[in-house]
Amino acid sequence: MKTVYADKHALHAPSQEIYCGQVMPCAEKPARGDNVHRAVRESGLGDILAPQNFSLADITRVHDAGYVDFLKTGYAAWKKAGFETDVFACNFNLRQACNTPPQVIEGKAGYYLADTSVSITQGTWEVLEQSAYAALTALDIVAGGDRAAFALCRPPGHHASVAAGGGYGLLNNAAIAAQAFIDKGLGKVAVLDVDYHHGNGTQDIFYHRNDLLYCSLHADPALDFPYFSGYADEKGAGAGEGFNRNYPLPMGTAWATYKESLADAARHIDAYGADILVVSLGVDTFKDDPISQFKLETDDYARIGAEIAKLGKPTLFVMEGGYAIDQIGVNVVKALTGFQGA
Numbered sequence: 001m002k003t004v005y006a007d008k009h010a011l012h013a014p015s016q017e018i019y020c021g022q023v024m025p026c027a028e029k030p031a032r033g034d035n036v037h038r039a040v041r042e043s044g045l046g047d048i049l050a051p052q053n054f055s056l057a058d059i060t061r062v063h064d065a066g067y068v069d070f071l072k073t074g075y076a077a078w079k080k081a082g083f084e085t086d087v088f089a090c091n092f093n094l095r096q097a098c099n100t101p102p103q104v105i106e107g108k109a110g111y112y113l114a115d116t117s118v119s120i121t122q123g124t125w126e127v128l129e130q131s132a133y134a135a136l137t138a139l140d141i142v143a144g145g146d147r148a149a150f151a152l153c154r155p156p157g158h159h160a161s162v163a164a165g166g167g168y169g170l171l172n173n174a175a176i177a178a179q180a181f182i183d184k185g186l187g188k189v190a191v192l193d194v195d196y197h198h199g200n201g202t203q204d205i206f207y208h209r210n211d212l213l214y215c216s217l218h219a220d221p222a223l224d225f226p227y228f229s230g231y232a233d234e235k236g237a238g239a240g241e242g243f244n245r246n247y248p249l250p251m252g253t254a255w256a257t258y259k260e261s262l263a264d265a266a267r268h269i270d271a272y273g274a275d276i277l278v279v280s281l282g283v284d285t286f287k288d289d290p291i292s293q294f295k296l297e298t299d300d301y302a303r304i305g306a307e308i309a310k311l312g313k314p315t316l317f318v319m320e321g322g323y324a325i326d327q328i329g330v331n332v333v334k335a336l337t338g339f340q341g342a
C-alpha cells in the first residue's frame with residue numbers, strides 16, 4: 001500500500017491550545033506525523049510519495065471561498081492588526097445565526113473557528129494545502145486501480161465543515177478526496193470514521209446528500225468533544241435522509257463493544273453499494289490516548305483493518321487523530337497491515 005506524505009506538515013506547530021480556560025501545550029503536534037511516517041517507513045508497507053499538485057478549486061468544492069481565504073490570509077492579517085499570538089477565536093457565531101463575515105480579523109477568527117483547540121500559525125496554510133493534496137493524490141492512486149492507499153495527513157480534518165474549522169483541524173481532507181471521487185463521475189462514496197471523536201465536519205458537509213454515506217463510531221457526544229453532534233438520531237436530511245449513521249459509544253469502550261458497532265456499520269456500507277470506501281483513520285481510541293477514554297489495544301487496530309478489508313472496496317485511508325505519541329505509529333501501521341493481510 002502506498003502512503004502519501006508531505007514532510008512540510010511540521011510547519012504547522014500550534015503554540016498552544018486553550019482547554020477549559022487553560023492555556024496548555026497542543027496535543028496535535030508535529031511529532032504525530034513524524035512518528036507515523038517513521039513507523040510506515042520501518043514497516044515496509046510500501047512506497048512513500050510526496051503529494052502531487054492540485055488546485056484551490058479542489059478545496060473550494062467542499063469549503064466556502066471566504067473561509068479558505070481566511071485560512072490563507074488570516075495569519076498575516078492577525079499580525080498586521082498587532083496581535084502577538086497565533087490566530088485564535090474568542091467570539092463565536094453560535095449556530096451560524098449570522099451569515100455576514102466580519103471585516104476585522106479578530107471577528108473573522110470567531111466567525112470561522114468553532115472552538116479554542118484550533119489555531120492558525122505562520123506555516124499553517126501551506127501545511128493544510130499539502131495535506132489536502134496528499135489526500136487527493138492518494139485518492140488518485142486508488143482511483144487508478146490500487147486496492148488501497150494511505151494519506152498521512154496532518155492536522156486532522158474531520159471536524160472542519162464547509163465554513164468553519166475546529167477540533168485541531170481546518171480543511172476536511174477526507175471530504176475533499178470524497179468530493180473529488182464524486183466529481184470524476186466514479187460513483188458513490190462511503191466514509192467510515194473510526195476516530196474517537198465524531199466527525200461533525202464530514203457529517204455536516206454531506207448531511208443533505210445521498211451520494212455519500214457517512215458512518216461514524218465515536219464517544220458519546222453528551223460526554224466528550226465535539227459535544228453538539230454525533231447522536232444516533234442524526235440520520236441525514238432531505239435527499240440525505242438515511243445516509244448518515246452515528247454510533248455513539250460509552251466511555252471505556254473496549255473491543256468487545258466496539259466490534260459490534262463496527263460490524264453494524266460494515267453491514268450498512270455493504271448494503272449501500274459504495275464504489276469507494278474512505279476511512280477516517282483516527283487511533284485516539286487507544287487505551288493510553290491522553291485526551292480520550294476508550295480502551296482499544298494495539299492488536300485491535302489489526303482487527304479494525306481486517307474488518308474493513310472484508311468489505312472488498314477500493315479503500316482510501318486518511319489520517320485523523322491519535323495523541324499517544326509513542327504508540328501512534330504502531331497503531332496506524334497495525335490497522336493498515338491488518339487490512340492488507342486480511
Ligand code: OKP
Nearest residue numbers: 019117156167197225291321
Ligand atoms: C480532534 B480529532 C484536550 C481537548 C480536546 C479537542 C479535540 C479534538 C480532536 N486538551 N479538544 O478528532 O482527533
Ligand code: ZN
Nearest residue numbers: 195196197321
Ligand atoms: Zn479524534
